[in-house]
Amino acid sequence: MKKLLGLVFSGMHEHMMSDLTPHRCMGSIPIGGRYRLIDFALSSLVHSGVRDVGVITKTNYQSLMDHLGNGREWDLSSKNGGLVILPPFSHTQAGMYRGRIEALHGVMDFIKSRGAQYVITTDCDMMINTTFDDMFASHLDTGADITVMYKKMDIVVGADKDTFVFELGSDGKILEVLANPPASQEQNVYLNIMIISQNLLEYVVQSCYSRNLFNFERDVLQAGLGQYRINAFEYTGYVSRLTSLQTYYTANLSLLDPVARHSLFPRSLPIYTKVRDEAPVRYGLSAKVTNSLLADGCLIEGEVEDSIIFRGVTIGKGARVKNSVVLQGTTIGEGSSLDCVITDKDVLIGEGRILAGFNTYPVYISKGAVV
Numbered sequence: 001m002k003k004l005l006g007l008v009f010s011g012m013h014e015h016m017m018s019d020l021t022p023h024r025c026m027g028s029i030p031i032g033g034r035y036r037l038i039d040f041a042l043s044s045l046v047h048s049g050v051r052d053v054g055v056i057t058k059t060n061y062q063s064l065m066d067h068l069g070n071g072r073e074w075d076l077s078s079k080n081g082g083l084v085i086l087p088p089f090s091h092t093q094a095g096m097y098r099g100r101i102e103a104l105h106g107v108m109d110f111i112k113s114r115g116a117q118y119v120i121t122t123d124c125d126m127m128i129n130t131t132f133d134d135m136f137a138s139h140l141d142t143g144a145d146i147t148v149m150y151k152k153m154d155i156v157v158g159a160d161k162d163t164f165v166f167e168l169g170s171d172g173k174i175l176e177v178l179a180n181p182p183a184s185q186e187q188n189v190y191l192n193i194m195i196i197s198q199n200l201l202e203y204v205v206q207s208c209y210s211r212n213l214f215n216f217e218r219d220v221l222q223a224g225l226g227q228y229r230i231n232a233f234e235y236t237g238y239v240s241r242l243t244s245l246q247t248y249y250t251a252n253l254s255l256l257d258p259v260a261r262h263s264l265f266p267r268s269l270p271i272y273t274k275v276r277d278e279a280p281v282r283y284g285l286s287a288k289v290t291n292s293l294l295a296d297g298c299l300i301e302g303e304v305e306d307s308i309i310f311r312g313v314t315i316g317k318g319a320r321v322k323n324s325v326v327l328q329g330t331t332i333g334e335g336s337s338l339d340c341v342i343t344d345k346d347v348l349i350g351e352g353r354i355l356a357g358f359n360t361y362p363v364y365i366s367k368g369a370v371v
Contacts (some may be wrong), residue, residue, distance in 0.1 A: 004136065005116035005198070009103065010038055011088075012192070013125045016161050019245050019304070019364050020344070021135070025057065027124035028064040029248070030327050030345070032255055033295040033308050036067050037124040037242070039273045042074045042083075048132040048270050052081035052114055055102050056127075058088050058096070062179030065232040067274050074272045086110060104205045111198060119201050123192040125162075127240040127251055129269050132195070135233045141193045144259075146200070146229035149193040151235045154186050161243055164190040164217050165231050174230045177222040182215035190217070191235060238263035249342055249362045252308045252325045256291055274295070278311060286317055295328075302332070316351070323359060341365065 010027030020029050027038035038055070045053055053076055057064065064085075071074075071083030086107045088096055097103040104111070111119060115194040118139075120132060121334045139147040148166075155163055167176040181187065196204075202213030204220050213219040221230060240251040240259060265271060281294050292304045297312040302319030309315075310327045316334035324341040332338065333351035340357035343349070344367035353371055357363035367371060 001119040004048070004050050004132075004195075004314065005111065005114045005119045006050040006053040007107075007111075007119060007121045008038060008045070008053065008055045009121065009123045009192075010042045010055050010061065012100070012123045013162050013243075014058075014242050016125075017091065017245065017248065019366070021060065023060060023367055024063045024242050025060050025124075027055070028061070028067055029124075029242075030310060031127065031248070031252060033293045035271060035273045036064075037127070038068070039271050040127050040129060041122045041124055042076070042123070043271045044076050044130050045075070045131070046127065046130065046172065046272065049137075050118065050132075051076065051078060054084045054086050054107060054114075055105060056086045056088075056112055058103075061085075061087075066255055069274065073274055084110065094107075097214070101208045101214045101219065104201065104216075105209045108202060108205060113237055116198055118195055118197055120195045121193070125192065125242050127264060128191070128235075128238070129264050129266070129271060130235065130237055132193075133268070135193075136173075136195060138231070138233050139150065143229070145196070145228040146221070146230045146232055147176070147195045148230065149191045149235050150232050151191055151239055152186055153189050153239075153241075155181075156182070157191060160325070163243070164221070166190065168232055170321065172231050172233070174221075174225060174232050176227065177217070179218065179222070185203045188232065188234075189241075190221075191239065191241075220263075234326055245342070245364060246360065246362070249325060249340075253306070253323070255293060255308065256306060276311060284317065286296075302334075307361070325362075337344035344369070347371070 002201045002317040011025045014021040014026045029037045032306045076083035165178050166174050169175050208219050242248050278297035281298045287300045288303045290305045292307045294309040299314045302315040307321050307324045312325050312329045314331045318335040319332045321339045322339045324338045326343050327345045328348040330343045330347045336349050336353040338355050340362045341355050342362050343365040346368045347365050348370045
């Protein structure tokens with residue numbers, strides 16, 4: 001895998017998660033109690049033996065930089081290669097990029113300087129835990145110009161935005177690329193993961209950039225079907241795509257299912273994240289916890305049921321939290337009740353408050369809010 005350079009887009013699809021991204025980028029969205037979305041992309045690259053990774057940022061990436069540090073937790077703090085954070089303004093002529101092609105054009109000097117033969121790109125819009133060994137082998141065996149990863153899954157019209165699906169030939173070659181198709185049924189959904197040679201990437205990026213084209217999916221994958229051999233590689237494991245606040249809520253609570261949890265976190269493929277040396281969860285005498293995931297540093301004196309509780313959360317005596325996602329540093333006062341609620345970081349819920357949503361429409365409390 002020394003032939004492969006990994007590129008992670010940390011800021012794509014933020015408009016789909018506008019409630020959670022005013023103060024953070026897509027890659028630094030907390031999920032699963034103790035992780036960030038970028039952890040899944042980085043861990044999958046590391047599991048594949050990729051040791052040279054660039055993270056392409058856009059806006060609100062301060063928390064991402066704090067989370068990634070020098071890449072030590074992912075074993076990417078290396079003198080040769082390792083983790084490099086790439087800001088959006090990479091040269092004097094660059095502005096804020098409008099799409100994937102402009103982002104790649106802005107970091108092309110970095111790509112060429114790494115000396116890799118192939119480049120693998122991935123976004124931070126899903127929970128996935130895999131290796132890319134088989135995909136890379138398929139790319140080499142078929143002689144494809146571009147290989148993309150897809151999964152057969154249902155899509156919902158109007159809800160799944162930025163969704164591209166493929167029509168495939170019997171040999172895996174892509175025959176047609178459709179954007180946001182009007183069909184609520186199982187489709188071959190693009191997972192925004194791609195392998196391409198460094199030379200071809202440089203050519204298509206420069207060619208599109210000179211024509212003021214900046215959307216890779218439309219201007220390369222769709223428009224280039226007759227020019228390039230674009231193959232699709234099917235992923236059959238667990239994946240959860242985040243396309244809205246509702247899917248974020250559903251993805252978190254899906255981890256309460258042992259089958260889904262073990263599929264995403266097998267012992268052979270751990271998900272790495274920033275280590276925080278906090279105390280274990282402390283439970284009061286009146287605490288009661290049922291079917292929930294609780295991260296370290298919490299103080300629980302109330303009741304928790306079917307919920308995801310992030311680090312450093314305090315739940316007071318007599319408080320009840322049910323079917324909820326409670327992010328880091330939240331304090332829930334005594335006697336309060338939360339049902340189908342998402343609280344962002346550092347929220348303060350006063351004593352005796354009652355907040356209730358529905359499993360198809362959870363209530364969201366913004367970061368730092370006082371209720």
